Amino acid sequence: MSINRVSLYHLETLLWIDRLGTFSAAAERLNTTQPTVSARMRELEQRLGTALFRREGRAMSLTAAGRKLVRDCDPLLRDMQYALLGSGGYGEASGVVRIGAGEIAAASCLPAFVAELKADMPNVGLEIEIDLTANLIQQLLTGRTDMAFAAGPIAHPALKTSPIGEVELVWLASPAVASAFAGGEAMLPVWSLASHSPIHGRMREAIAASRIAQKSLNLCNNARTMIDIAKAGGGIGIFPQPMVRGEVASGALAPIDGMPALAPVEFHVAMRVADTEPVLTQIFERAAKLNLADVSG
Known part of the structure; x- marks a missing residue:
């Protein structure tokens, strides 16, 4: 086992494969290609000396060793991210967060929310996509977006939501x-x-x-x-x-x-339960404090 040759990007890639379910979804989330993700996982298996995935037809699933590694490393990486943010604050946070929103949210709460977010987290890139609620939820579940402002109610075991008010x-x-x-x-x-x-x-x-x-x-x-x-x-x-x-x-x-x-139409902000990145969690918590009544009256 060559554990000294295991890098953080190997483990981060493994966690995103587990969260999103496929190599291609993890590649999109990490802004890389599927061959790169596959190569990282081959390297990780070689350096740990154990198989992390098994092929089931055209699909891949985690082995027992893979599931254990995910369970053990997820809190470690999260704690490391919090430690780094603790030294520099969220003003030093970086990365890309993809936000989906319906037209109603885009015309009411989203502009001011995004402006304040960029002022506080200038190094976090935002990618905003406007779509209908059904598409927003599907994109969130498949990992194409990280957070959604959508008409509700939203009920799915893989998502956590918070109400942000109603629109007349x-x-x-x-x-x-x-x-x-x-x-x-x-x-x-x-x-x-x-x-x-x-x-x-x-x-x-x-x-x-x-x-x-x-x-x-x-x-x-x-x-x-x-x-x-x-x-x-x-x-x-x-x-x-x-x-x-x-x-x-x-x-x-x-x-x-x-x-x-x-x-009236009820609105919620939603994100995946499996997502535990500190920056994304912080943005979700800020969004959950919104009240459409404050901006749509």
């Missing part, structure tokens, strides 16, 4: 369309986010309780595009209040009176 939904249209609807027109186009969005469910329930014709519903996977369609007179929509404050204030969009009440 409002019925809006251009002034001309709102006037036509008030005059009795029921065949106006209605716009909703795609079927895997929580707003779509609210829309279906609201249409069923209103005089809007069911066949009027149209779908779009981008809330900003829906807002622009409504501003152009293209129909009625249910919109997140933080995203349309400016349009309502300017008169480009007008509320529609007498429509069914809409339940």
